[in-house]
Amino acid sequence: MKILRDILYGVTIEKVIGSTAAAIQNIHFDSRKVQLNDLFVAIRGTQADGHDYIRKACEQGALVVVCEEIPELVINGVTYVEVSNSQDALSIMASNYYDNPSASLTLVGVTGTNGKTTVTTLLYQLFGAAGYATGLLSTVRVMVGNQEYAATHTTPDSLTINYYLSQMLEAGIEYCFMEVSSHGIDQGRTAGLSFAGGVFTNLSHDHLDYHETFKAYRDVKKSFFDGLPKSAFALTNVDDKNGAYMLQNTRAKKKTYSLKSVSDYSARILENQFNGLLLKIENNEIWVKLIGAFNAYNLLAVYATADLLGMDCLENLQLLSTLESVDGRFQYNLTEGQITTIVDYAHTPDALENVLSTINAIRTGNETLITVVGCGGDRDREKRPRMGAIAAASSNKVIFTSDNPRSEDPEAIIKAMVEGVSPEHFNRMLSITDRRQAIQTACQLADAGDIILVAGKGHETYQEIAGKRHDFDDFEIVNEYLNALNK
Known part of the structure; x- marks a missing residue:
């Protein structure tokens, strides 16, 4: 158990009714999980307002309520703490609860x-291969050393983050690498965390359903770097037009990387093939297993980060050459029938364009490139026609299909994608709502030497339709169909 005053250390408090000497069992922001002697944090969310559940939390045994507005009816024996921002307060309290x-x-x-x-x-992978005890918080998985946990969000809630970080500390982890999403930053999930460094990859059209404007989306990303301490480093991709902007107000040590611009860390692509890249990094030639210019940027960011964390240059380069691609990120396979399949998470216009341009830069031009792609429901609608236009312009054949429609009509989503296709590309496209059928059709259309790209879901092993998740793995399905056709 933790004493309330210790949990509240660093929180900006407006008012307290009751005692801060209360002993707290657990912290929850979901009233359904509250039990005797717990602390309940009332958060105003996009779907519900936690303030509407304060009474329910108290009836279930909450000893403390942290909220932005103290209710008119206060219950005897319950301590109420009023704060200006419950989400930020939760992040700081979560960190304190797990001993920072x-x-x-x-x-x-x-x-x-x-x-x-x-x-x-x-x-x-790199730091693990170098012999360090390493942790990971990513979209695909959470790793505490070699122990794997399922990931639910790009950036989990602050209680979950601090729980896993505390588990890492108990397991003797030295380094942790964490995805930081715009939603996570905006909702204060990373507040109260001590970062040794921050890395900016790129910025393109995404999440405008949430942030509404590109400027708001960009500025949320920038706020992460604004909050880094002087002791940290801030590494940015200056080939991206927003790269330098990210560093404008940071107190951290500013460092840059690029393939085209003058920067602290630079690289050049010497060869680009389906089996890897030949890169020149800091005057050292290195063959890597990953593919495409976008992965050259990713690898350079990894190299620069490792260098800033003190890794020896030669060890850094040697280990870089052994790294394997991430599931669902340009996941490549050549079938027995000599058809190349690529599964990629590309779900933004920029990501889709990167993957298609990489394929087109490597291929001979004698093959047919068949792209299967959709857009997620209940997400940024503005990108749908753009993704449709990119897919049709850069493929020989394109099949528009369902992605994760969620609560939306998948056919309406496909229609929005088709609206972006130029008239000269109409003869290249098909629309097949059922994703499994769309993949099967792509396999039937492909001949030896052809390339099938299945984009949008990548590592995901489910399809979300009308609030339910159904088992669905793009990589397994496309290769299963091709292997069956080859028999």
Whole structure:
């Protein structure tokens, strides 16, 4: 149990009714989980307002309520703490409750539209291979050393983050690499964490359903770097037009990387093939197993981060050459029938364009490139016609299909994608709502030497339709169909 006054250390408090000497069992922001002697944090969310559940939490045994507005009817024996922002308060309290584990780890946050999962996972691989006890908080998985846990969000809630960080500390973890999403920053989930460094990958059109404007989305990303301490480093991709902007107000040590601009860390692509890249990093040639210019940026960010954390240059380069691609990120396979399949998480216009341009830069031009792609429901609608236009313009054939429609009509989503297709590309496209059928059709259309790209879901092993998740793995399905056709 923890004493309330210790949990509240660092929280900006407006008013207290009751005693701060209360002994707290657990902290919850979901009233359904509250039990005797717990602390309940009332948060105003996008779907519900936690203040509406204060009474329920108290009836279930809450000893303390932290809220932005104290209710008119206060219950005897319950301590009420009024704060200006419950979400920020929760993040600080979560850190205090778990004894500030991030302060005892070397925690590096990676943010940007694309590349977060790849960069964090490759850093986890690199430092693990170097013999360090390493942790990972990513979209795909949470790793406490070699122990794997399922991931639910790009950036989990602050209680979950601090729980895993405390588990890492108990397990003797030295380094942790963490994806930092714009939602996580905006909702204060990373407040109270001690970062040793921050990395910016790139910025493109995404999440405008949440942030409403690109400027708001960009400025939320920037606020992460604004909050880094002087002791940390801030590493940014200056080939991205927003890269330098991220560093404008940071107190951290400013460092840059690029393939095209003058920077602290630079690289050049010498060869780009389906089996890897030949890179020149800091005057050293290195062959790596990852593919495409976007992965050259990811690898350079990994190299620079490792260097800033003190890794020896030669060891850094040697280990970089052994790194494997991340599940669902340009996941490549050549079938027995000599058809190349690529599964990628590309779910933004920029990411889709990167993957398609990489494929088109490597291929001979004699093959047919068939792209299967959709857009998620209940998400940024503005990107749908843009993704449709990119897919049709850069593929020989494109099949528009369902992604994770969630509560939306999948056919309406597909229609929005088709609206972006130029008239000269109409003859290239098909619309097949059922994703499994769309993949099967792509397999039937492909001949030996052709390329099938299945984009949008990547590592996900489910499809979310009308509030339910159904088992669905793009990589397994596309290769299963092709292997069956080859028999």
